[in-house]
Structure formats: C-alpha cells, structure tokens
Amino acid sequence: xxxxxxxxxxxxxxxxxxxxxxxxxxxxxxxxxxxxxxxxxxxxxxxxxxxxxxxxxxxxxxxxxxxxxxxxxxxxxxxxxxxxxxxxxxxxxxxxxxxxxxxxxxxxxxxxxxxxxxxxxxxxxxxxxxxxxxxxxxxxxxxxxxxxxxxxxxxxxxxxxxxxxxxxxxxxxxxxxxxxxxxxxxxxxxxxxxxxxxxxxxxxxxxxxxxxxxxxxxxxxxxxxxxxxxxxxxxxxxxxxxxxxxxxxxxxxxxxxxxxxxxxxxxxxxxxxxxxxxxxxxxxxxxxxxxxx
Numbered sequence: 011x012x013x014x015x016x017x018x019x020x021x022x023x024x025x026x027x028x029x030x031x032x033x034x035x036x037x038x039x040x041x042x043x044x045x046x047x048x049x050x051x052x053x054x055x056x057x058x059x060x061x062x063x064x065x066x067x068x069x070x071x072x073x074x075x076x077x078x079x080x081x082x083x084x085x086x087x088x089x090x091x092x093x094x095x096x097x098x099x100x101x102x103x104x105x106x107x108x109x110x111x112x113x114x115x116x117x118x119x120x121x122x123x124x125x126x127x128x129x130x131x132x133x134x135x136x137x138x139x140x141x142x143x144x145x146x147x148x149x150x151x152x153x154x155x156x157x158x159x160x161x162x163x164x165x166x167x168x169x170x171x172x173x174x175x176x177x178x179x180x181x182x183x184x185x186x187x188x189x190x191x192x193x194x195x196x197x198x199x200x201x202x203x204x205x206x207x208x209x210x211x212x213x214x215x216x217x218x219x220x221x222x223x224x225x226x227x228x229x230x231x232x233x234x235x236x237x238x239x240x241x242x243x244x245x246x247x248x249x250x251x252x253x254x255x256x257x258x259x260x261x262x263x264x265x266x267x268x269x270x271x272x273x274x275x276x277x278x279x280x281x282x283x284x285x286x287x288x289x290x291x292x293x294x295x296x297x298x299x300x301x302x303x
Contacts, residue, residue, distance in 0.1 A: 038302050039272040042229065043281030046298040047270050050283040052214070053207050053233065053296045060110050060203075061179070061289040064196060065152040067106030068181035071099035072194045075116060075183045079191040085116060085124050089134070092116050092125035099194075100127065106196070110206045114196040116183070119147065124192070138195065142178060149190060153180045156237070156291055174242060175200040175235075177290060200235040205244035207296065208233035227303040236260050236284070237294045251275055251299065260284040261293050273299070 074095050078085045085092050096114050100106050106114075115126035121139030125131055139145055142157035156177050178197035185191040198206075211233060219226070232251055234243040241255035254275050263269035268285040284297040 039279035039281045041281065042300040042302055043270040043272060043283055045229075046231075046281050046283035046300040047268065048283075049211055049215075049231075049233075049298045049300070050268065050285045050296055053211065053298070054285050054287055056207060056210065057287045057296070058289045061154070063105045063109040064111060064154075064179040067103050067109055068152060068179055068194055068196065070103045071106050072181045072183045074099040074102070075192070075194060076186065079183070079185040085192065086118070089125040089131075093127060093131075096125070096127040109196065110198060110203060111179070111196040112198045112202050114194070117193045117195060119190060119192060121145075121147070121193075138178075141176075145178070145180060147190075147193070149182060151181075154178065154291060155180070156294065173240075175237065175239065177203065177294075200237075200242035201244060204233055204235050204242060204247075204296075208244055211298075229303060230278070230280075230301045232299040234297050234299075235287075235290075235294065236297055237291075241297065248276075255282070255297055255299070258282070258284075258297075260295060260297055264295050275299075 075085070075092075077083075078088065078091060078095060096116065100114060113126055113128055115133050115138070116124045117138050118124060121137050123131075123133035123136045123138055126133045136159075138157075139147070141159055142155040145153065145155035145157070154177065156175055158175055176197055176199045178195045180193050180195045182190045183192045183194050208231075211231075215228070215231075218224075219228075232243055232247055234241045234247065234252065234255055236242070236255065238261050241252045241260075243252055254273055258271075258273065260269060264284050264286050268283065270281070270283040273280050273282055278301055280299040280301045282297055282299050284295055286293075286295040
C-alpha cells in the first residue's frame with residue numbers, strides 16, 4: 011500500500027493500474043482453476059465410461075473372428091477377410107460402435123499384426139508386443155497397455171505422430187477348441203483421445219452456458235493427457251502449452267489426489283486442474299487449462 015501511495019504521489023497511475031490488473035488476472039486464474047477442477051473430474055468420469063465401452067465391446071467383438079480360425083483356418087492367409095471382420099465387429103457391436111477408439115487390429119499369438127482397419131495398413135507385420143512392452147499375452151479377459159508406435163507405423167495421421175503415445179484395449183480371440191488364436195486390439199493415440207474429450211467438453215460448456223443464459227465470453231481452454239513422458243494435446247495445441255504442462259510434473263502432483271494451480275503461458279495466466287485416469291492406466295492423467303476472457 012505504501013508503494014502504491016508513493017507511485018500515486020509521483021503520478022505513475024499507469025503502473026498502478028497495471029499492477030492492479032495483474033493482481034486481478036491472478037485472482038481470475040485461481041477462479042479458473044476451480045472451474046477447471048470440475049471439468050477435469052468430468053473428463054475422468056467420461057474416461058471410465060469410454061474404457062468400459064471398449065472392454066464390453068471387445069468381449070463381444072472377439073467372437074466375430076471365430077470363423078477365420080474354423081477348420082484350421084489361418085487369418086494370415088486372408089487379410090481381406092480380417093479387415094472385413096474388423097469393420098463388421100465395429101459396426102455390429104453397439105459398445106464398439108460407440109467407443110472413441112480410432113483403429114482396430116488383429117494380431118497373432120506372437121504379437122505380429124495381421125491386418126488393421128485403416129485404409130493404409132502400417133501395422134501389418136509389426137510386433138505389437140514390442141511396441142507395448144507391458145502387454146503380456148493375455149489368456150483370458152480384457153487387458154490394456156500404452157506404448158509408442160514408430161512414425162511409419164503410427165495410427166496418427168498428422169505431423170505430430172512422432173511425439174505421441176497410444177493406448178490399446180486387448181481381448182484374446184478363442185478358437186473352437188478354447189485355445190487362443192490371436193488378439194483383438196482397438197485403441198487411440200493420446201492426442202486423438204484428448205481431441206475427442208476436449209471437443210465433448212467444449213460442447214458441454216456451450217450447452218451449460220446456454221441453459222444458464224450466460225452471455226459471458228467463452229474462456230480459452232485446453233485439455234491434454236499426461237504421463238511420465240510428457241503432455242499430449244490435440245493436434246492444434248501450441249507446443250509451448252505442452253512444454254509448460256510437462257514442466258509442472260503432474261504425475262508427482264497427482265500421486266495422491268487431484269491437483270490445481272496457476273501457470274503463466276505466453277503472458278496469459280491459466281488456471282489448471284489435473285486428475286489421474288486410473289481406468290486408462292497407471293500414471294496417466296488429464297489436465298484442463300482455463301483462462302477467462
């Protein structure tokens with residue numbers, strides 16, 4: 011207060027106003043962090059539902075591949091049949107049809123890709139057990155894992171494919187005798203999933219504002235996934251945002267509870283909130299950055 015009084019006596023009103031504005035922005039950012047906390051919690055609930063759809067869908071979808079193994083059949087000899095089955099399973103199984111995953115693939119018992127459902131198959135011949143080291147060949151039930159595709163075999167069709175992570179859900183495909191014939195995988199990259207969550211959150215925010223007849227300006231906000239390797243936002247997320255979020259060390263901050271705070275990025279104060287996504291895997295989380303306009 012004494013400093014402000016002296017500045018006023020000197021007539022330096024501009025600096026005083028700037029100081030007050032900065033203080034106000036910081037308080038606004040703290041309020042944004044509170045709002046971001048609710049939004050991060052919403053994203054976590056969405057993830058629980060999303061993973062449940064994948065688990066339920068793979069359980070039903072794996073049965074669609076049984077004809078490919080009938081009478082000693084080898085899916086390696088029928089890649090087009092594999093692709094057709096991948097499409098059919100996605101279309102006919104309601105949970106898979108509703109899931110946010112962006113690719114699916116059938117692999118053999120050694121983890122080698124037979125065929126995926128993308129137009130350009132870059133997974134055929136790739137060893138997915140090597141790409142996803144934590145994915146031990148499951149004999150029964152749903153399993154999930156994260157890993158990083160090499161750029162040339164990545165399902166991410168954008169310039170940032172070299173800097174991304176991929177999550178997959180996996181289900182064994184059983185033959186008529188009950189033995190495992192292969193594995194049915196579906197998944198998405200972190201950036202693809204972050205885009206879908208961010209888009210859904212944007213729609214929710216718009217709907218909520220309309221219900222409240224809220225005419226306030228729409229906030230600047232970003233949603234990213236994070237793990238020990240870094241932060242991963244939708245394709246148009248500024249690199250500086252990801253770099254700053256990575257420096258927050260959110261894996262440590264969210265070890266025992268959700269975290270929130272304020273971070274300055276490119277001269278704008280953002281409130282942030284981060285929460286773990288245990289349904290997606292250990293040490294994986296989501297963070298929401300929010301700044302009011």
